[in-house]
Amino acid sequence: MAIAALLFSANTQAFLPTPLLVTEGALSSELSDSTSPSDAEDAVRIETSTLSNTGNNTQNNTASGSDMATEQLLATWRRQAKTDNLAQHTIWRRLLYFYDDQSSILSKKKTESLVDDPRFFLSDNGQQDSAAELDATLVALAKEFTSQTTGNNQANIHIKTQANNNSVLCRFPARVAWLKEKLAIDDASLTNECPELDDWMATLAPEQLSIVFAEEYLDNPLSAFGHTLLRIDSKSSVADPNQISQAYALNYTVDGDPNDSFPIYATKSMIGSYDSAIEIDPYPQKLAKYLQDDERDTWTYQLNLTSSEVQQVMRHVWETKALKMPYYFTTDNCASEILRLIDVIRPQQNLLKQLAYVVVPSDVIQLLNSQNLLANATYTPADNTLRQAQLNDAKQQRAQLGYHNSAKQTLNEIKSAQINPVSSLSDDGQWLRKRQIEVSDNNPIDRHPLQLGVIAIGQRGDNDYIDIGFRAGFHDTLDHASGYSQFFNLEGVAATLRLYDTDDDKPNQPDSVVLQNATLIRGRSFNPINAGNKGKTWGASIEATRVNDGSQEGGRDHLVGSVGYETGWSWAFGTPSSGTGQMSPQLCYTFLAGTAQAGRAINKGFRVGAGVNAGCRYQINNQLRAQAELQLPYWYHGSSDESNVRGHYWQPISSLGLQYDIDKKQALRINASYDWQERVDANEDIQLSYRRYF
Incomplete structure (x- = not known):
C-alpha cells in the first residue's frame, strides 16, 4: 500500500496544479461552477480524515502525500469560496480596508484598499x-492545515515553533476566524501557538467594549x-465597572510631530500629512487626562456586542494596530475608526455610510x-465639575446665612485645584469613586443635530430682504x-x-443678491472667574462678512475678509441646578477685542480695530434664551x-438676540442690531428666522 501510494503520487504529480503557486484570478479559473456548498463541506470532512491517516505513513510518503x-x-476551499463569492463579501473586503459604499474626497479609489503597507497583504496584488488576497490566504491556510496534520516529527515541531509569530494564523487572526466560519473549518484542526498574540490577548482579556465620549474642550483647539x-x-x-485598573483604553489618534507649531500641526492633521496611531494604554491613565488635566466630563456607553463580536474586533485591532495610514482630522479620526471596527x-448596518463627510464624535x-x-x-464628572457642585x-x-469674609475665603478655597483636589478617581487613580452629584445636562445623545439651515425675513434700513443660510456646525450660545x-x-x-427687494428709483441701493457672510470658524470659550473652571475666557474668528466702514458719508456696505481675537473675563450668575456640577445658567462677559479686515471696496483697502465687546446671556426658561451685546471698536x-x-x-x-425652541430640531430666532455710526447708509437691521437642525 505504501509503494502504491508513492507511485500514485509520483505519477499524478505532473497533472496537479503547483501546490504553492498563487496567481491572480486563481479562484475564478480553478474552481468548478458545479460544486455545491454541501459537496464542498463533505469534501473537507473526507479530506480532513484522509490527512489524519496520512500522518501514519513513512516520512517520504508523508512529504508527497502532504x-x-x-x-x-485548497481546491475544495477554492470551489466553496467561489460558490459563496467570498472574495467580494463585504466583511472580507472591509477586513482588507476596501470600502465600496463609502465616498471620500481624500481617500483612494473604491477599487483599492486604503492600506499601502505591503506587509498587510499576502499577495503582491492584494491591495x-x-x-x-483571498487565494493567497487560502494557500497559506492549506499549508498550515496539512503541516499540522502530518508534521508530527520533532524537526517539523521545531520549525513550526520558530515561525509561529509569522504564520498567517498569528498575523491575521480576524481574517482566519472569518474564513473558518465561512468554510466550516473546525477550530481544533487548524490552530497554532502565537506567543505574541496570545500574550497581548491575555493582557487585555477583552470581555466587553464601551465607547467613551470626552466632551468638547475649546481651550485646546484639536479637542x-x-x-x-x-x-x-x-x-x-x-x-465591577469602578475597578478601572483592570480595563484598557484603545485610542485612535494622530501621530504628529510635537515640535511643529500649532498652525502647522493643525494643518497637517487636516490634510493627512501625519500618520494615524493606535494607542492602547491602561484606562486609568487615559481617563485621568480627561478628568484631571483637561477637566472634561466623560460619558461611557456599553456597546451592545456579543462576546464573539468583541473577540473579532480585538483580533482585527491586532492586525491593524501597527499600520501607518494618513490621519485626516475631519474624516478619518477617532470617531470614524470606531464605526469602521463595528462595520x-x-x-x-453600514454605519460609516450613514454619516456626513465630516465625522464628529457626538x-x-x-x-x-x-x-x-x-x-x-x-456619567463621570471632571474635577472642576465636582468643585462647581461644592461651590453651588x-x-x-452663603445666601441663607448672609455675606461675611470667611464665606468668601471658603469659596476661593473650593475653587482652588491645589487646595481642594477633589476627583472622581481614587487617590491612587486605579478605581472610580461613587458619583456624589447629579448628572449634568451634557449627554451628547440629547443635543440638537449638527447641521443647521436658516431662512429669514428682515429689513435693513429701507430695504426688505430674505436670508438663506447654512451652518455645518456646531453650536452658539442661543442654541x-x-x-x-x-x-x-x-x-x-x-x-x-441675502436677497434684497431693491427699488431702482432710489440711490445707493444694494445688489439684489449678495453674500452676507461666510464663516470658516468662530467661537468663544467662557470660563467664568466665579466658577470652578480654571481656563480663560477668549474668542476667535476667521470669516468674510459685509461691513460699512463708516469713513465716508452714506457709503454702501462691502464684503471683507476678517480675522479677530478676543480675551477677557466672564461671570456666571443666577441659581444653579441643585445637586449638580453645572454653573448658574446666566452669563455676562467683557472682551478686549482686536480685528483686522481687508477688502478692495473699503477705504485704503483695509482697516484694523481695537475695542471692547460686552454682553449678557439670559436663560428665561428651558425653551427661551436671550442675549444682548455692545461692541465698541x-x-x-x-x-x-x-x-x-x-x-x-x-x-x-448694539445687538439683541432671542431664540425660542419649538423642539430639538426646530427654533425661531429674532435678531436686531443698530449701528451707531452716523455715516453708514443703514443703521438698523431686524430679522425673524426659522432654524432647522438636521
Whole structure:
C-alpha cells in the first residue's frame, strides 16, 4: 500500500496544479461552477480524515502525500469560496480596508484598499484585488492545515515553533476566524501557538467594549470637537465597572510631530500629512487626562456586542494596530475608526455610510444610539465639575446665612485645584469613586443635530430682504443647550446669502443678491472667574462678512475678509441646578477685542480695530434664551488727504438676540442690531428666522 501510494503520487504529480503557486484570478479559473456548498463541506470532512491517516505513513510518503493533500484541500476551499463569492463579501473586503459604499474626497479609489503597507497583504496584488488576497490566504491556510496534520516529527515541531509569530494564523487572526466560519473549518484542526498574540490577548482579556465620549474642550483647539475612544473591559472590570485598573483604553489618534507649531500641526492633521496611531494604554491613565488635566466630563456607553463580536474586533485591532495610514482630522479620526471596527462585524448596518463627510464624535454617539448599539450610559464628572457642585452648595448656604469674609475665603478655597483636589478617581487613580452629584445636562445623545439651515425675513434700513443660510456646525450660545457643556460657542463652515427687494428709483441701493457672510470658524470659550473652571475666557474668528466702514458719508456696505481675537473675563450668575456640577445658567462677559479686515471696496483697502465687546446671556426658561451685546471698536484706516474721508473713528454696534425652541430640531430666532455710526447708509437691521437642525 505504501509503494502504491508513492507511485500514485509520483505519477499524478505532473497533472496537479503547483501546490504553492498563487496567481491572480486563481479562484475564478480553478474552481468548478458545479460544486455545491454541501459537496464542498463533505469534501473537507473526507479530506480532513484522509490527512489524519496520512500522518501514519513513512516520512517520504508523508512529504508527497502532504503536497497532494494540500492541493486537494485548497481546491475544495477554492470551489466553496467561489460558490459563496467570498472574495467580494463585504466583511472580507472591509477586513482588507476596501470600502465600496463609502465616498471620500481624500481617500483612494473604491477599487483599492486604503492600506499601502505591503506587509498587510499576502499577495503582491492584494491591495488592488481582494480575490488575489483571498487565494493567497487560502494557500497559506492549506499549508498550515496539512503541516499540522502530518508534521508530527520533532524537526517539523521545531520549525513550526520558530515561525509561529509569522504564520498567517498569528498575523491575521480576524481574517482566519472569518474564513473558518465561512468554510466550516473546525477550530481544533487548524490552530497554532502565537506567543505574541496570545500574550497581548491575555493582557487585555477583552470581555466587553464601551465607547467613551470626552466632551468638547475649546481651550485646546484639536479637542474642540470632543473625542471618543474604546474602553476594553476584562471580566473583573465588567463585574465591577469602578475597578478601572483592570480595563484598557484603545485610542485612535494622530501621530504628529510635537515640535511643529500649532498652525502647522493643525494643518497637517487636516490634510493627512501625519500618520494615524493606535494607542492602547491602561484606562486609568487615559481617563485621568480627561478628568484631571483637561477637566472634561466623560460619558461611557456599553456597546451592545456579543462576546464573539468583541473577540473579532480585538483580533482585527491586532492586525491593524501597527499600520501607518494618513490621519485626516475631519474624516478619518477617532470617531470614524470606531464605526469602521463595528462595520467589520456588523456589515448590514453600514454605519460609516450613514454619516456626513465630516465625522464628529457626538454624531457618532447619536448614530450608535439610533442603531440600538448603546447601553448602560455612565456619567463621570471632571474635577472642576465636582468643585462647581461644592461651590453651588456653599453659595446657597452663603445666601441663607448672609455675606461675611470667611464665606468668601471658603469659596476661593473650593475653587482652588491645589487646595481642594477633589476627583472622581481614587487617590491612587486605579478605581472610580461613587458619583456624589447629579448628572449634568451634557449627554451628547440629547443635543440638537449638527447641521443647521436658516431662512429669514428682515429689513435693513429701507430695504426688505430674505436670508438663506447654512451652518455645518456646531453650536452658539442661543442654541438649545442640552447635550453641550455650558456656554459652549463654536461655529464653523457657515454661509448666508441675502436677497434684497431693491427699488431702482432710489440711490445707493444694494445688489439684489449678495453674500452676507461666510464663516470658516468662530467661537468663544467662557470660563467664568466665579466658577470652578480654571481656563480663560477668549474668542476667535476667521470669516468674510459685509461691513460699512463708516469713513465716508452714506457709503454702501462691502464684503471683507476678517480675522479677530478676543480675551477677557466672564461671570456666571443666577441659581444653579441643585445637586449638580453645572454653573448658574446666566452669563455676562467683557472682551478686549482686536480685528483686522481687508477688502478692495473699503477705504485704503483695509482697516484694523481695537475695542471692547460686552454682553449678557439670559436663560428665561428651558425653551427661551436671550442675549444682548455692545461692541465698541475704534477703527483705523490710515491718513487720508481727502477732507470728507476719515482715517479713524468709533463705530459702536448694539445687538439683541432671542431664540425660542419649538423642539430639538426646530427654533425661531429674532435678531436686531443698530449701528451707531452716523455715516453708514443703514443703521438698523431686524430679522425673524426659522432654524432647522438636521
